[in-house]
Structure formats: structure tokens, C-alpha cells
Amino acid sequence: MYMYTRPAHNKKTADNAGAVESFYDHHPYPPPVQDLDGYRERWQDPQRRHAEYHLFWPTRPYREELSILVAGCGTAQAARHALRQPAAHVVCIDISTTSIQHTKELKQRYNLTNLEVHQMALEKVGELGQKFDKVICTGVLHHLTDPDTGLQALRDTLKPDGIMHLMVYAAYGRTGVYMLQEYCRRLNVGITDQEINDLANTLMAIPADHPLAPLLGRAADFRTKVGLADALLHPQDRAYTVAQLFDFIEQAGLSFDRWLFQAPYLAKCGKIAGTPHGGRLSGLPPAEQYAAMELLRGTMVRHSLIVSRSDAPADDHILRLEDRPRQQFVPIRRHEALCVEERVPPQAAAVLLNQSNNDADLFLAIDNKEKRWFEAIDGQRTIGEILDRDPGRNEQSAKDGCHFFEKLWWYDLVVFDASANG
């Protein structure tokens, strides 16, 4: 099985942890922001907040008083969470002095009394002596000298029915990144501004079909110096295939709930569904299907997922569509969902897509009836209520309607509030 290993930097040494800390002190990531006004404004929308909540807890009633840990918070992630959820208590940790400083500045500027900031390594998070409803750790574990110990430490801070949001690098889609990391090591490229400029200018000469080329065009990361340094000059990173990721979470006593964006991992979404292998892939057990889809799509650069404790008191927080009467679900649009009416395929009234999914085949072409159903979503009405009030309702259209809402869910266009019939 393909497994990327970095001979020079995968050694588990204290030096490496120091190198990571120093790297982020000099190249805080993401690039610091000072103005979160627009961000705060966008999160005033109650549908947006409900959609976010039910993405994580589809079967639990909505609530705002949550305890949240942001581990490896970088420059602004924790402040964003504290700002958008004033009723939540947000604790954040990071090893980098610069990241902590930026977070403290945002805390002060926005008077975030619900934000608690600690400079500490996440491996030591247990010293806080706190348990959380939600732990967020994105873009961090793959930089640790020992990611297993890090994940285990985070897992131990989860309340029994808590939820964790993780993001780690994906292996195959980052092949070009690792080639260029190796190139930079061979050339001893440093992390001064001049070195990064020279590297950026040199990269303009790589061929259009180099494995890194699509990323250079597509990923926002490569358009800034900090992003380029984070991707190509990082003193330590590793990536996970789906299979490695499932082992990683299982060993830490966690189990998989869902992907943040699931359509790319599902054989029933997009072009793959209509290929000779579509049915065969869909028939695989979920983890096998996700692993096969990662290989077939080939371009995933990160895995974002929701996990919970494998000893959680019950797994009824996970939404299994087949187990529940769907009519009683309340669909809520995800804020990334977009309805496009220009240049749609023949016979379609519109196209629905999630702006965060990069794959060009992940869209739903819908007819007028489906467009009416989509537009009737208000975050209050159940699927049954939406279908009942439709002028052309009959037994068949009610069945089609249920299937349509399921498709909206597969394609990451809605989440369901299934708390009423839990």
C-alpha cells in the first residue's frame, strides 16, 4: 500500500517539536487577520448556526451552550468560534507564541469573554483538567512528532457523548507536494522571505502536467508566501490514506461518524455512479468504499471528518437515514449550497452544488418541481410538510420527494435536524 514516509523528518525527536514551534512562530498560519466583522455578520444567520450544529449532532436538539476546545488554534480559528457562538465557552491551545499573541489580540478587540487562551502543547491538554462537548483540531495532528499520542490526548478530553472535528492531510492528492518538499530539502531551501520568493518564481517553470501543477492553480494555500512555506517547507508533516486514517482514529478509541463533505467519498454521487463500477463500489462496506473512492478520485488533499468516542453511551447521535422516518426530518441548507440557474444542462431548471466541493462532477441538476422543494427549505418545515404543501402532490411525488431530500444530503447541500424523532 502507498504510504508516504519522510526519512529526514519523521523521527520522533524533541528537536522536531521545537522546529515546528519555531516554524509557526516565524510563519503563523493561517495569515493573521484583524477584522472579523464580516465573519461575525455572516454567523448571525440562525439557519447557518443550526446547519452547523446539526451537521455534528443531527439527532440532538439544538443548543448553544457548548464547551469547545480548539487544539492548535493558529492565529484566528478559536476567536472565530468564540465570536460566532457567544453562548459557548471556547478554550484554545497552541504551542506557537505568535499564534497565541494573534488570538489574544482578537480576544481583546472583540471582547471575547467566552474565550480562554493557553499556550501549551496539545499532547499536554489533559493538564487543563477540562472535558468538552466538541473538540476541533484541523491542520495540526499531521505536524506532530507523534500524532497517535496527540489524538489520544484529545480524545481523553471529550465528554462521553462529545464530538470531534478533525482535518488531516490526505496522501495521494498531495503527491506533488511531497515531491517538492523533497526537492526543497535537496536544495536546502530556507524559510526567509527571499528564499520563498525564489521558490515561488521557480515553481512558475514547472510543467503543466507536473503532479503539483493542479494544486498550484487550485489551492489558495499556494497563493501566499505563508501558504507556500506551510506546504513545501514545513519541517514536519505526514499524510493519511483513508485506510490509515481509520486505523489512526480506531487506535485512539474513536469511531467515524461522517465526513464533513461526504459526496466525494460516495460512489452514488457524481460521474462514478454511472460507470460500470458504480454499483460495485456502492455495495462495499462504507470504509472500503471511501478508500476506493479516494484512489479513484485521486485528488483529495485533506480529509475532514467528525468522530466520536468508540465507548460513547449510544451511537444514536449518528444519522442513519434508513433507520428513521424521513418525513419528520427538518432539512436545513448548508451555507455553502449554491443554486445556479445560468448555463444549466438541457431540461434542467437549475443546478445545485456545494461550493466547497472542488470536484466538477459533484452537482445535482434539478427540474422545476425539485427546485420548488429546494426553495421551500426554511430550516423549520419537515420534509413531510414541504411535500404536503406542494401543488402537484401525489403518492409517487411524495416518494420521489423523500429520495430527492436524501440526495441533497448525500451531495452536502443540506443537513437534517432529526431531533424530533430521535
Ligand SMILES: C[S@@+](CC[C@H](N)C(=O)[O-])C[C@H]1O[C@@H](n2cnc3c(N)ncnc32)[C@H](O)[C@@H]1O
Ligand atoms: C496549520 S496551523 C492550523 C491552525 C488552525 N487549526 C486552522 O485550521 O486554521 C497549525 C497550528 O498548530 C500548532 N501546533 C503545532 N504543533 C502543536 C502542538 N504540538 N500543540 C499545539 N499546537 C501545535 C501550530 O503552532 C499552528 O498554529
